[in-house]
Amino acid sequence: MEPPHDLPYGRSVMIKTGxxxxxxVPPSEARLHFDTELQELGGGPRRRLLMVDDEPAFELSFYCGTCPLLFRRLETAREKxxxxxxxxxxxxxxxxxxxGRVIDxxxxxxxxxxxxxxxLSVEPQMVIPGKAGDYFSDEQVTAWGxxxxxxxxxxxxxxxxxxFETAVDADAHLYEFVVPMVPPTWNERERVEEYVARMEQGTVSTAVAVSTLDVCQPAVSFGDDPSVHWGLTHFLLDGHHKLEAAATADRPxxxxxxxxxxxxxxxxDxxxxxxxxxxxxxxxxxxxx
Structure with missing residues (x-):
């Protein structure tokens, strides 16, 4: 067995489950909802989508459950x-x-x-696709190729x-991601720096996300470890500046x-x-x- 790779992110704790x-609210009134894109011919499902203000914001893992885990930002994802x-x-x-009636x-x-x-309490690491720590070019390739x-x-x-990540069992592993609605380069630098300063003084702020759990397993694998991947993906509703600040300052x-x-x-189950x-x-x- 190869030793596990070093975990690139800090301590993560479950505080409480509600x-x-x-x-x-009814989907027609919700700013965010989940939808299905249909094929132009035949009417079958094409893409699972996370919609914001009736615009496709993210493409999600395909319905089959055997395709790779996915959250892919689309060109119309422009709103926090x-x-x-x-x-x-x-x-x-x-x-x-x-x-504080935050959920309401x-x-x-x-x-x-x-x-x-x-x-949850998390100490996030920002990942740039294709660079160190990227799930898609590391663990996912190991499973699916x-x-x-x-x-x-x-x-x-x-x-x-x-x-966060942890073992589900010998053949399955849980991976956790926090996904901003817009890229960190869109954040206001002064606000990020303000949060960094506050976090370095001990302040622990709170972010809010809507989340999905996808369980995906390769049907045919071209990778070396065709295991089951549980993807817990948190799409940020509030906290874009806070997450970047926490990653910058190595703070929770x-x-x-x-x-x-x-x-x-x-x-x-x-x-x-x-x-x-x-x-x-x-x-x-x-x-x-």
């Missing part, structure tokens, strides 16, 4: 979903998912459905953050995740296992030679 609950009314509350530490406030942005609140048409790894078209930030239970490629898996010690996957 009770599953119905949140959201921060709430001005929550800025003061989220500038500090959230200790319980139900504190962000519920108005989401499509009606069942959600599981998870409150490169894209057989392009001869290249999948590409998310955005920087993103890695925060709280993350309130609202896991959309009906929108990922994971069954009810998998979602029920997630809180316990997320509470495990972080560990990288060891691959055979």
């Amino acid at each position: 009770d599953p609950r119905t949140l959201g 979903l921060s709430l001005e009314s929550m800025q003061e509350r989220l500038s500090g530490t959230l200790d319980d998912p139900d504190d 406030a962000f519920s108005a942005l989401l499509p009606e459905g069942e959600y599981l609140p998870l409150l 490169v894209n057989q048409f392009w001869g290249l790894p999948e590409h998310p078209h955005t920087p993103y953050y890695r925060t 930030v709280r993350l309130l995740s609202l896991l959309a239970l009906g929108e990922g490629l994971a069954g009810a 998998d979602c029920a296992r997630l809180p316990a898996l997320r509470a495990q010690p972080r560990s990288a996957r060891a691959t055979g030679t």
